[in-house]
Amino acid sequence: MIAHADTIPPARHPLIAWILRWILTTNHKEIGTLYLCFSFLMFIAGGAMAMVFRLELAQPGLQYLGADFYNQMVTLHGLIMVFGAVMPAFVGLANWMIPLMIGAPDMALPRLNNFSFWILPFAFFMLLSSLFMQGGAPNFGWTLYAPLSTTYGPPSTDYLIFGVHLMGISSILGAINIIVTIFNLRAPGMTLMKMPLFVWTWLITAFLLIMVMPVLAGAVTMMLTDRHFGTSFFSAAGGGDPVMFQHVFWFFGHPEVYIMILPGFGIASQIIPTFARKKLFGYNSMVYATASIAFLSFIVWGHHMFTTGMPLVAELFFMYMTMLIAVPTGVKVFNWVATMWRGAMTFETPMLFAVGFVVMFTIGGFSGLMLAIVPADFQYHDTFFVVAHLHYVLYPGAIFAMMGAIYYWLPKWCGNMYNERLGKIHFWTAVFGLNLTFFPMHFAGLGGMPRRIVDYALPFADLNLVSSIGAGILGLTQFLFLYIVVDAVRGGSGKATGQVWDSAEGLEWTLPSPAPLHTFHKPPQVD
């Protein structure tokens, strides 16, 4: 590596050298940082779109946006948050932490790693450029339902399709890399059942990615050929079926939900034992529960489609399977509580986010169970109740887990402690903001407010105003978070020790803080 550095011509301008270093890097830590920075950028972009449509929804009537632009904002918000924010953030975390946690010197396929990251900026450039095209950006919701997206989609839909293809390639390559790394580069003595749970959940997530991203690619390719090459996959006039699009999409889409949450489960399982100063309760059952959830995620897709006119037996099957997911998910929650039970807990910011994750993800799980009850789903379906449900699973679920992880490992990455006081303020304002935003949506939905509408009947006015105020608060907390992270990188509240947290266990804590660019040249021995 040192020899490699010598080959860079000395005459190169330092700025160009710096840029090239980040473009050409094959180091897992640097690529992890790239992923994390990129996902935060996308998170802000997707969040800004949410601010735009929450502003419009603050009052009934049309104030700021046209109905079509509202639909574009809703569509891009969903796509960017799912594919641009949550997924790359978790891949970035995997890049940083998996080699450190299993005692590997790097990811198994470093150049592939570089490639899978650098696809993403191009994918999102394509997607976001659609905003400036004639006919506007895609406006049919992130679920891309045909025929609204095929026959009726704006011209920019083709850019969306190619963008999704690129994101899919990136995800598949990233997943392959993670699987190969975990199977081949574990330190001697680290058997599968000794791996940290974050590694386990990512291993399972990576398999989910490999299995479902090609399905999404198939779905959007069929969209493309329906749009331009005279096929009729999703058009009844040519012998196809619009509902088949939904089947294919949700066969991808439901495992995708777990792709976005399983790494979060892993993170909670790392953080809670550290701050409870007690080993994770039921390690084995946590692994089995994760695997069961992943398996069940493939046979519940129909619960997104109960109102499409499914036969009774199919409705019953999907209802029972969906309810069954509550069992392994419950096991995980119970195990986290049991881990905390009779520990010696302290509540630094990572622990706050982990506990917040468990509580509010469980609320999202409860509404998920209610949605599984088919007759009741006929009332909840496509209302704000679903919007509340999915945001409880994704915001205090995936995003809280992610933020907890950043607070937890940031001292290891940059060598400095973050400002604990500001971290706590961030947590509590985020909790306040997100509950103010998303909790009233349950009631709007139960009262009869459909989702994805630009304008609504008068009885929903107060609830929407509350949601919009909450969204504004939640939006502002992101800048506090950014400040805390930048501040920590620039010195924060002092140097961190190698151990960082007094009772954290795992190979990453045996390294100095900040972790040097190259670690574990010699694999550590795990006993």
Next chain:
Amino acid sequence: MRACRPIATISAGVGAMIRFPALLYRSLLAGLLLTLPHSVLAQGWDMREGVTDISQRIQTLHHVSLFVCLAVGILVFGAMFYTIIAHRRSVHPEPANFHESTKVEVIWTLIPTLILIGMAVPATITLRDIEDNSDADVTVLITGSQWKWHYQYVDVGIGFYSNLSTPLEQINNEQEKGEHYLLEVDNPLVIPSGLKVRFLTASDDVIHSWWVPDFAVKQDAIPGFINEAWTLVDVPGVYRGQCTELCGMNHAYMPVVVEVVSAEEFNTWIEDQRIAMELAGEAAVAARSRDWSMEELMPIGEAVYIQHCATCHQPDGSGQGITYPAQAGSLIATGPVDVHIDRVLNGVVDTEMQSWAPQLSDLDIAAVITYERNAFGNDMGDLVQPLTIFNSR
């Protein structure tokens, strides 16, 4: 054995809830309600009870699952908050050492499974009844199209379109919003009380979804396929709902209004509709048997334009980008008149520009074309007569 006590309490509680859902529900919410502003109360907190047997059974299912979740939540979060307070390092400095127990894992796998089975049984029974579409007394074919509903009474050969009737001024905040803002239509669906009404749903363009919360009927309308649902309403009244599947730009402006009347009133109404159709036929003959002047056609055309065209092409004819082209100075509105007539009558295949031939009368189409060719500074000066439209159909 101590661990069993809360579980016994829950199962007793669940039993009580199934028997007295409304009572328990009210007593629980009473405390919460005190803390909330009055307007939220008026809107209601709960899933609507509705007016059908099915909607009420669904509300009960909703209550049961809500209370199961609340009970489990109180138990789990209770244990969690207890441990957060009691097992802080400051009060409990020495952590315990236990970290696995197969017995406990089996218990907390089995108990939730049993609770879930308990929830699945009533849901299955209700679902089976919902899916029983047999023996309907009246059948209505509901066709969604961007952005209105088309109702056809297939047994008696009557049909009409149902459009949003909220004025654009209210949507654009230039006028105070009415009580039923966005939930009002020109022609509501009328169905008889006390009879089983079957709804067939279909679509002319994209997927829509027909929903009336008070009936607990939500059925997707899918192009090329027909879905079934049914309701039986005993209480006459006006019930309102909306399209619940994103169907394009004006998804928010596609309300459902159903008027439930007694069986006798329904029969009278059907008769009135028949007479109205005949009168409309006679009026159409009268309209095309004479020439209309510009002064007569322009106001009619403007009214039709505002109701049917303005949401896309805009009241001032400026359009919205390439998807909804401008009328002002457009090639169609300032080009050959037969091309213009063809465009309005037949629309453009696979776009939001639908065929207006089945929806509007000869006079309305003649008037709106005349209006489009002479408003927005187009000033073509030509007149289109209803007879021309009749011959072009």
